[in-house]
Structures are given as structure tokens and as C-alpha cells.
Amino acid sequence: MKKKRKRKKKSNHKYIYWLLALLLLAGGAAVAWKYLRKKPTPTNTHFDGIDVSHHQGTIQWATLVDNNPNLQFVYVRAIGKKGRDRNYEKNINRARRQDLMVGSYHFFVMNKSVGLQFSQFVDLVDKEKQDLRPVIDVEKLSLTNNRDKDAHLKDSVMKFAQKLEEHFGCKPVIYSNEHFYNQRLAPTFNRYPLWIAKYKKEQPRVKGDAKPILWQRSERGCLSGIRKRVDLDKFINDGSIEDLLMD
Numbered sequence: 001m002k003k004k005r006k007r008k009k010k011s012n013h014k015y016i017y018w019l020l021a022l023l024l025l026a027g028g029a030a031v032a033w034k035y036l037r038k039k040p041t042p043t044n045t046h047f048d049g050i051d052v053s054h055h056q057g058t059i060q061w062a063t064l065v066d067n068n069p070n071l072q073f074v075y076v077r078a079i080g081k082k083g084r085d086r087n088y089e090k091n092i093n094r095a096r097r098q099d100l101m102v103g104s105y106h107f108f109v110m111n112k113s114v115g116l117q118f119s120q121f122v123d124l125v126d127k128e129k130q131d132l133r134p135v136i137d138v139e140k141l142s143l144t145n146n147r148d149k150d151a152h153l154k155d156s157v158m159k160f161a162q163k164l165e166e167h168f169g170c171k172p173v174i175y176s177n178e179h180f181y182n183q184r185l186a187p188t189f190n191r192y193p194l195w196i197a198k199y200k201k202e203q204p205r206v207k208g209d210a211k212p213i214l215w216q217r218s219e220r221g222c223l224s225g226i227r228k229r230v231d232l233d234k235f236i237n238d239g240s241i242e243d244l245l246m247d
Contacts, residue, residue, distance in 0.1 A: 050233060053077035075102075081141060110152075118164070173193045
């Protein structure tokens with residue numbers, strides 16, 4: 001008598017493999033779509049100025065000016081978190097040659113003394129080459145750890161601001177993002193010109209009765225003459241270039 005053959009059960013492995021392949025494809029499509037949505041698009045509208053550092057690489061300043069007639073000013077990073085910006089002198093000198101209004105900004109940190117930071121800034125920044133008020137960039141990365149108290153931060157930034165005012169003869173601009181400024185700095189610095197970052201459609205607001213004069217509305221601008229993404233800045237609340245000029 002012949003033995004009945006046992007029927008082999010169909011393996012589900014191939015179906016699992018197909019499912020995994022589809023999921024991978026779907027995931028890849030999602031990543032691609034996310035990238036395309038974030039990819040900067042060329043624009044020469046809805047901004048009045050830019051701020052740059054060595055992160056933008058070598059800038060073709062003549063091309064930038066020729067293709068962006070509404071560009072009113074450029075802020076150049078002088079001191080970053082790790083010290084001097086390696087492209088500072090090149091950027092500010094070449095921007096001046098294009099008759100752009102220029103100014104310099106300092107990234108403030110809590111792990112260096114106010115005196116040292118002030119010396120670093122004024123040793124590098126030539127007062128005679130500045131059209132615009134100096135800027136103090138204060139943000140989350142300025143803190144060395146979460147134990148830095150708000151009072152200590154405010155006191156340090158205020159001392160730095162006072163030193164800059166005495167040296168340059170005008171109040172510096174305070175730059176920060178909306179959340180950090182309202183959480184850590186407001187309303188202590190509300191009497192200073194405020195430059196606030198917020199990457200949404202709505203303009204930034206600060207606690208108290210002050211209004212920002214300058215809005216960093218994008219960090220992903222794409223302009224002719226700059227290969228990499230660049231910050232785009234726009235005057236708001238009746239602010240104008242006159243509010244940034246050195247007194």
C-alpha cells in the first residue's frame with residue numbers, strides 16, 4: 001500500500017519578503033518626498049537682508065548683488081562658538097566692495113568670560129568698516145549646560161551689551177529665536193533692537209511691550225551667488241535699515 005505523500009505547506013516567507021520590499025520602497029519614497037519638500041528653492045523676494053558665516057562657503061558677491069536688487073544689508077559672523085569665523089574678513093571686505101551695508105555678529109557663549117569675548121570681538125571687528133550696529137547672538141547653544149541660571153545669562157549678556165555700546169557708541173542688536181528669547185531673555189532686553197528667528201508663516205512676538213524690528217524668517221534660502229542655504233531676514237513692525245545703522 002502506497003504511503004500518502006504529505007502535502008508541503010506553502011511557505012509564507014516570500015510574502016513576507018514582498019511586504020518588506022514594499023515597505024522599504026514606501027519608506028524611500030517618504031524620505032525622498034520629505035527631502036524635496038525641504039529642498040530650498042531659488043528666491044529673491046520676501047527678504048531685506050542676509051546673515052552669513054563660513055558655512056556658506058565662498059560667496060560670489062557680484063552675482064549675489066546683481067540677482068538680488070532688494071538686498072539691503074549683510075550681517076557677517078565674526079566670532080562663532082569655537083572662536084573666529086575663518087571667512088569673516090573675506091566676507092566683510094568683499095561685501096563692502098559691492099557697496100552693501102554690512103555689520104558683524106558675535107555668537108555669545110557661557111563658557112568664556114565676558115571680558116575675553118569682548119576682546120575677541122573688538123580685536124577682529126574694525127569699527128571703521130561697520131555700517132550697522134553689532135549683534136549679540138544668544139541662543140540655546142550659548143549655554144554650556146542646563147544649570148546655567150537665567151539670571152546669570154541675563155547678567156552676562158547685559159555686561160557684554162554695555163561694553164559693546166561703550167565701544168561702538170550705539171546699542172547692539174539682540175538676536176535669538178522666539179522661544180528662547182521669551183523663555184530666557186525677555187523682558188530684560190526689550191529696550192534693545194530685537195532680531196528674532198521664527199521659521200513659520202507668523203511673525204515672531206516677544207513678551208512685554210517691545211516689537212522685533214527684524215525677523216529671520218528662513219534658514220533655507222537659496223540665492224544666486226551662494227551655493228549653500230542661507231538665512232533670510234526681513235524688516236517687520238515698521239523697522240527699517242535706519243534702525244540698524246550705527247549712531
